[in-house]
Amino acid sequence: MRTAAQAQSASGSRPAPDHAKPLSFAAIFHPSAAVDSDRASLMVIHNRTKVAKRSMRSTDILGLRIHCSSRKESRVSEWVFESEFERNLFALRQEKLEAIAALGQSRYPNHYRATHTIFAVRAQWNEVSGEALNGTPEQPAPRVEISVAGRIMAIRAQGKAGFATLQQGGERLQIYVRQDAVGEAGYALYKLLDMGDHVGVTGYLFRTRTGELTIHVESLTFLAKAMLALPEKYHGLSDVELRYRQRYVDLFANLDSREVFVKRAKILRAIRRFFDSRDYLEVETPMMQPIAGGAAARPFVTHHNALDLDLYLRIAPELYLKRLVVGGLDRVYEINRNFRNEGVSTQHNPEFTMLEFYQAYANYHDLMDLTEELIAQVAQEVNGTTVVEFNGHTIDMAQWQRLTMAEAVRRAVPGADLHDGKALYALFEQHVEHTLIQPTLIYDYPTEVSPLSKAKPDDPAHVERFEFFIGGFEIGNAFSELNDPVEQRRRFEQQLAAREAGDDEAHQMDEDYVRALSYGLPPTGGEGIGIDRLTMLLTGSRSIRDVILFPLLRPEKHNDAQSGEATA
């Protein structure tokens, strides 16, 4: 209901109401969608006294109801505004916007041309002294004229002058606005500004008596208004649910949060550089697949209407990437989303980002070397060091340990039976995995637990497979790929039997994949690395939701509609 209304108003096609209705968000945001007198009535809410405000809640103004607090009659507003406080604030800011327009400023200007980003200003003048910038009364320094734009994150007015802090590009810079420099209209504009507003300023750089680099503003341009209140300026937004649901607020209110996603982008860039420089080809394979293969997991199902075809969101790109190697793309990698219809936790999100790469003529030993190099190099590029702090541990992403699974289990569980593959793997998961804080490669997995891996030539009980662990959880999984089509078909048939026995995570038969292998897959090594988890490590984030911009949450329910039905 909410989304439909918003979509309609956003498209501008919503017809004007044919009779007076409670003032809606759409009406405020798209004045053309509201009758003119709706706007006029907004203007009335000015200089309210307590008495005036109270009476306004239940009184018609100009024959139109404002409904400041009549929640049940104003459902659309109810969806948008959290409270009467917000509703009033929005209306008040709307008036300020009109007052700003009356000063000759555009309400929502189309552009602003700054000469510098705040980052650039800091880069160039952060170390320049106050003497050099300000000069002396006898010998003033030549002025550094610049203009920057940003969001107001702090504002302090003091009579006929004031300071504000602009934030842009994750950096902050103070501005100083005084009436005798910007004029009466300019200062009137300054006084109409609120925390969260966007402005552009032109002026010259100086340092205050406390030494802070500041723009002495000579021209102030209004750019956009914040119609809602910002989070508390000292603590920021700390409610984790709000941070995830309203990431747009989290990102500008908590610069640490922003930094995580900047780093995430750097990680992706570093990975691409790493593989590009080794002649890997970046590819994109289907996210919607008729058969969800390449991993053991429950898929999401969707439907293509025109083809009347059920499709699965992919649980892995693996089988398509190996088809490409059959096709002669010897080195391929893909960084993209996988979808698994399973639980959520601090380490699991239903959609997550996976790097997978395949290299013809390589085996798992080659991939071990490549992995250690990749992780160390990415850490170095992103953090400038290979050492990270994670969950109270100091981890060096360049110091690796390699152990066979049998050896790892033997150390943790003396006297354990190392010959039963499934039991060995269970012991590993139970006793070893969470202890692998420092980067560790575990190799030579039991064949029983590795259906897609190639057996060791001299030891059919083990396969050429490794996983690697950092911070106590798995980051990647790699093996020499099974490329015998007869063996592959046999394993699919085993999976099919398991599926019929009720295992809905067992692989489906993929005839076309077997056919691809039948054309000849060269000996190939392949690996998958969880990008979200790697990002957690490199940013010190303890939850996967802290490294995913919009993690999956249950939609918020608005209680008056829901609870009414529930109790009926």
Add this chain to the structure above:
RNA sequence: GAGCUCGUAGCUCAGUCGGUAGAGCAACGCACUUUUAAUGCGUGGGUCCUGGGUUCGAUUCCCAGCGAGCUCACCA
């Protein structure tokens, strides 16, 4: 899916041994031309998550629901 914890102003948090609530920031008004969590004085703002129960009375106690966090299980 199970267990534990949490839900009070826009935000960050107190508090009520059961008698319908407070602070700081934010907002509004006034003062203030080098402040920076500006300051001073004043004002407004709350279905204390929702529903039910116990009670003279529930934001507080009990039950259920919704949402979130953590841990465990499955999984990467």
